[in-house]
Amino acid sequence: MSDFFDKLTKQGKALWESAVSTASDLAESAKETANDLIDQGKDKAEELKLKGQQKDLFLKLGELVFNEAVNGEEADKESVIEELKDVAASLLALDEKRAAALAAKEAVDEAEEAVEETVEEAKEELEEAVDDTVDTLGEIKDSIEEAIESVEDKAEEATITCPVCGVVLPAGTKVCPVCGVELG
């Protein structure tokens, strides 16, 4: 039984440690979520800024092309095109960064679920172990009660009670030593 209780204590301790670790993981994850939201806000602002720049550059390019058509002079479009390429590359990098952040978040969510499942399973195992212990203790109690009854029965069988004075005497006593009556 002592081994069993050792095991139970260890399981309880492991469960507690696991719960504490889950709580700390969840707190850490909440902090990360807050940071993620801040980062997402920054990314959104960056995206809006880049899209604004992109729009301005397209307008500038359109104006150059229009002036070329009207004046017949060739304008320097290359620098605007280069700037447009840079903006497009920045927007693409931003998208990739967001996709990576999303994938990382999903991985963290999955890990958290796995931890919660493990704690839940450990809890169930512990509850079963406790139920088993309670059953075992109940069986032991029944056995002890049966043993006591049996000892009492044997003690009763080994004695007789004098029908006249009521004294309890060893079985087989022929004459009551108290009142002198003959016992059958």
Ligand SMILES: [Zn+2]
């Ligand atoms: Zn007697």
